[in-house]
Amino acid sequence: MKMTYTLTAPCHFGLEAVLKREITNLGYEIKAVDNGKVSFLGDAEAIARANLWLRTAERVLLEIGRFRATSYEELFQGTLALPFGDFLPKDGKFWVTKATSVDSKLFSPSDIQSVMKKAMVRSMERYYGAVPFLENGESFPFRVNIQKDMVTVLLDTSGISLHKRGYRTETARAPITETLAAALLLLTPWHADRILADPFCGSGTFLIEAAMMASNMAPGMNREFLSQTWEHLIPKKVWYRSFDEAQELLIPHPETDLQGFDIDGSVIRRAKINAEQAGVSELIHFQERDVSQFSHAKKYGFIVTNPPYGARLMGESGEEAGIAALYSTLGERFRALQDWSLYLITAFPDAEKCIGRKADKNRKIYNGMMKTYFYQFLGKKPPKREKRREKQGE
Template sequence: MKTYELIAPCHFGLESVLKKEIIDLGYEISQVEDGRVTFIGDAEAVCRANIGLRTAERVLLKVGSFRAFTFEELFDETKKLPWEEYIPVNGKFWVTKATSIKSKLFSPSDIQSLVKKAIVERLKATYHINWFGESGAAYPIRVFLMKDVVTVTLDTSGDSLHKRGYRKLASKAPITETLAASLILLTPWKKDRILVDPFCGCGTFPIEAALMAAHIAPGLNRTFCAEEWENLIQKQEWTSAREEAREAVDLTVETDIQGYDIDGEIIKAARENAQLAGVDHLIHFQQRDVASLSHPKKYGFLITNPPYGERMEEKESLPGLYRTIGERISLLDSWSAYIITAYGDAEKYIGKKADKNRKIYNGMMKTYFYQFLGPKPPRRNRPAESGE
């Protein structure tokens, strides 16, 4: 079967997490760059990666790459690529996005227009037609320029992979599903350990943790653009990948995953989202202020995304809020705490320096993932399958 270079974009700073996921799926990594991981795979890999990757933003199929310093070079090199091997005569195609970093060509709209024109000219000559009805499947194209190297890809995912299909209701500043999954995977949390999010909002951290605990693939209940690409991927490949994912699901797993929020309406939304995800029986949601955070058991995990004052009136309350967070963490016996925030004085008011501090870009916003590490539980308290 034909193999491709597949590119999986991710949040900047979390490439190592995605790399491990891809290796665990059984595929060879060919390159790791800022914000994306490239791997080798066939048509089956396209299906399994879209359905199974928790931390990738999408799965892109690389058509080609080349250097271009002028628009003429961009047009000529794009036209040389074998587009007829990917887009059928009735295919609907457009350049959905172009990005340029440290390159001579920097106008996204001009890049998009010229790449589309070059593809049209190539396919006109190949199919011997002058007009494309574009009545068939959609083949969205994405173009990246980095230091004058152009990479042209087909987007196999369509909607971003963070759209799992369960989050119908969102809080004011929700964390994306892919980022939440990445941060959980950065911790040593396992399904047999306690996990609490005291600022759970619409429930993303608890739901993503429950999906992991039950081995529910993140893309199991959604569709993908490439499902219509019958010239490249047979329907049976998608069917087989979904069957594989369904067979792995374990809804009988026992968990202690809890989500709290001070807003009762948001907690109601979180419960509805968990129900849509099929994991509502694995999570305990409760309307609760962080000031009353407590847990009788030892060796738990706090993973959360507290407010960080995007509005001026919120900024004034942040010292007190983070001081409260620090006080409550100190009362949790032998717990580990993981906090993602853009608030620069977080450690100061929590009252403790983080053991680890990882810079992560949430979109264009620079945030920090503060990691306050507690002791590991004694080995006799840890099930053999925990892997720690």
């Protein structure tokens, strides 16, 4: 009999709808959407497939239980009542790796972690008998979220955060995370048959994530996950089947046009190394070039970029005028293109003014703790795509 779990996938604040769509496309039922996370129902195979395929999630967490606690005694008793023995082997190494509290009476992370660890040990003693636990087996890190006095206990099935695909060993200054880059791309109407360029490509993250999408490459297929060692919960055959599925769905040589530029030649070299390690180097053209030289003869392309902004440059030069000039140049080059669309994420407050046009759409997104905006300047749709839509509507 297959066990159905409640699984929770955290994501960047403001991108819950993108993650929800990803989970639905995988075939799983959404249970709840909250700030910075989406919960859904799934079995052991769902844990494997979600870790492999979700491009915008930070982790896949398995919910152990929920209860209300306004005192440490209630926290202890509530934790003690949870069925940890159903999830942990006798020699499992377990701990509370992170505790967060919002609008709750219990707020000290270290105290929450300490009390819960004691209760977890007591729960395991009841399940396996009062024996000393060496905890020399596989690792089982737990995360605890307390919101308005409601405690949710979650088991981390991913281990290393899912934004670490394994390809980005070479980083440039202030890189955008892989999960955020993927989410922003999914917010655009870009498809593999359209031109995509990044004139401030840095580590190449936007372009590498786009190449993986064009190849239908599962973002986690070249890395490992902590729960691969939990054979009592997820049999090895489930992982083999999930990785085989990812391999079968891979598109080896997709037709796509991806171009990355940066003024710094050393940055371009690092981006090329990252693309090679991701297995998509033949799909991306990288070149050392200043944004003032950016041009393209074809129509209907996309610029998706993470240009420099104040928080990234002020520490070096303190010249906000230089940032404004950079955005003005980007705006000039964008206007010179025929029917292109421009998407950029930035914390620079005068971005629209310097680009020379009000954005058609503007989305607030938290990049870590920094509030940024995803400005969307929309170009015309290709005639073929418009005709296709008209035929579909007939």
